Amino acid sequence: MLDITTDAAGRFADVARSMAERGHDPAKVAHFLIQSLFYMFAEDIGLLPKRLFERVITKRQGDPAKLAVSMAEMFQAMRTGGDFLLEDIAYFNGGLFEHVEVVELIPGEIDTLLAASRMDWSAIEPSILGTLFEPGLDPKVRAPLGANYTDPGTIMKLVRPVVVEPLERKWETAKARIAPLVEKYHAGGKGSQKAGQEAQALFLGYLERLKNFRVLDPACGSGNFLYLSRRALKDLEHRANPEAEALGLHRQLTIETSPYNLRGIEINAYAAEFARVTVWIGEIQWMLKHGYDCRRNPILARLDHIENWDALLNEDGSEAEWPAVDAIVGNPPFHSSATSACAANSAPRQLRGSAPATTAGCLGAQTSCCTGSRRPGRRSRPSAARQSASSRRTRSAVEQTGRCWTALSRAPGSSGRGAMSRG
Template sequence: MTPAAFIAKWKDNPLSERAGSQAFFLDLCNMLGVPTPSDPDNYCFERGATRTGAGHGWADVWMRGHFGWENKGPGGDLAGALRQLMTYALALDNPPLLVVSNRELTEIHTHFTGTPSETHTIRLEDVGTPENQQKLRWLFTDPERFRPGRTVLDITADAAGRFADIAKSMTARGHEPQKIAHFLIQCLFCMFAEDIGLLPRKMFERVIDKRQGDARKLAVSVAELFAAMRSGGDFLLEDIAYFNGGLFEHIDVVEMIPEEIDALLKASKMDWSSIEPSILGTLFERGLDPKVRAPLGANYTDPGTIMKLVGPVVVEPLEREWDSAKAKIGPLVAKYQAGGRGSQTAGQEAQALFLGHLERLRNFRVLDPACGSGNFLYLSLRALKDLEHRANLDAEALGLHRQLTIETCPDNVLGLEINAYAAELARVTVWIGEIQWMLKHGYDCRRNPILARLDHIENRDALINFVQSTDWDDTDADGNAIHGEMSIASEAP
């Protein structure tokens, strides 16, 4: 099939999503001269359909190590299709590319570990161009061609360097380090929030750009934005979501000089959506502490090193518990599906074992009594959410009803830190890490407020106060009693 014939056949084609999905893909393969799906273990239609017992699998088309592909009908919601693929990426063995198409538009989203996501969009009428033909063939032959050139850590280091320079300039002008840190942490979160769509597009960048010639007016506008984020409301005729969480309760904007404004504007133009939370602790260190002369990141403990502790302390024991539960669930589900006497009870017991494990994860607590900027807490929370997500997918594959939400959250991690700005940065690290995980895996982040209060990441001396007050971990953020196991660990210096 020629590109012209392909375009002519599928332009304004009235076939429904179900009727046209496989036919569209088969024609695409014909046009590109690549094999069609024929191997249920490596390259097939409806991956996961037989395991879930549903007519629709985890992906419309799947190619191991290459892509997961979800088709929609004409005008179909590609954002929703992408969220579905992201939710099931783990069950699809984490393909490096996630592709969504409603025929008129085909979007290729990169999903490589450790790199920011990039999107390549191909319109149906442009499918015949040499560039687009090459991209479509790479899906089948060479997915590495889509790997972004820069890693998340590269981008984070650049961003951190810009903020460190601003902090150094403000410190040299005599501003208190705590005030600088609080203000710049608020700015950082605004940049992150606008790049993931929690603030109106480029809201913070537009404020700086518009007011950059008048430092006093800029300070007033930034303070007004922070105030709107504190409780939700109106700013520049746009609705601002309710963020709360304590980050914007105290507003004390540092009035900037032109060089600082210019640096902040340049920082705001960067993409903060994929910022690596575990490096944020070094973001302010050079600028706020004149004694620190080491290169940015010199004191940074990489995630791999931290996971050497998180793995055996948090992940492995909980994995063993879930494996034990699955061994019991399997026969119970088989009995339920076979029907007959006792089948309903077996089904209920299987579901109860699954829900009991989710409750176990929800009540699990990790304490870092010297949490610094929160790296250990963030990675522990990420691990717990991974465990819950895996349990959900496993349960669905076994034939149970999976939960549609993820309940492990910042309530699962507790911290003590003697340095006030490090404690605040730890909260932001956990907030950002939580939001990134939810969006990456196809879940919506929490709303009203977006940021849960993290009073259980405390600014105090662990050696003195922790032994004097141990009741602070008995309730969650909503005041509910908890009785979960606590793992206590701290990142090595």
């Protein structure tokens, strides 16, 4: 899977580089190529007519202007669903196809994109997608994506103790209570029906906990930590169902964990969009792999909770408010002079009135205070009572993640700059 993605990355990087050299706006190039990438993926997993992208390019490759018009019509059909070249196009949108502005291609770029369309994108590895266009992008656009691929195993060194293990312990505790209740139910007699109901309620309560579990990456880049956190939650739910059935309970027919479990903050608009695409592709792949249909009408749920703003400061200089979550994932701080100064400057701050300021500064350093940027727009503050409850919940998540970062940085073989490069 990684080899497929690496090959694809090279092809898209070539197109991005060529367009950048021709003077096209990097954000416009990135948006167009993200749409093209997602179209190829959706086509190869059967959500769009087979080889339609390739057919369009082949038919119009001698006339770049007409090709741009045809591609725009194709993407626009995905916005609401409809017909394109006598083919039925499903309703996708989710925000990805809200704005369509195709970059006109030159012959060499057309050939490269045509070759990419002939690849099998169904097994693309979402966690490396952030490197696809990096070589051809402006440094300001490229920086949030990171220079290095962080493999899933490394990312899971943080996701597992912060997200997976606490929930696994909850399920083990629930199962220990369920077993005698099911035994009492099968024995019959007084109280047996109530015991059966209590057993089923414990199982459903665990599933509800998974459904409502919230994970935040406050500097999410292209979304690798969010993608793997969502996958971990779905794996937990998927495992719990047959285990509950083996205990004698009724398994659930649907999977309730979803991209809505995730919260992301990213100051770079392009990276935030790429994070959404990473999560969308990972979600669809997981559902189809495990025998579930993906959502429909629209296929892509809006991921407005992966947001584009400064995780540290509001534009008026006040402290930004993070959403209430159960776990915080992401990269540990990088030990450079810039980030060290940034963390030092942030030291007096208190995030949500509770989280240690140095932790907050390090979490956001890569995408906000070290760049001197400010998020667009303004966010309203919650009520005092809600802020207090959110503070306790978020502080617990920050402290848990901080302990994991410390353990990873002290592990044998650690470089001292944290166990993970930017995801």
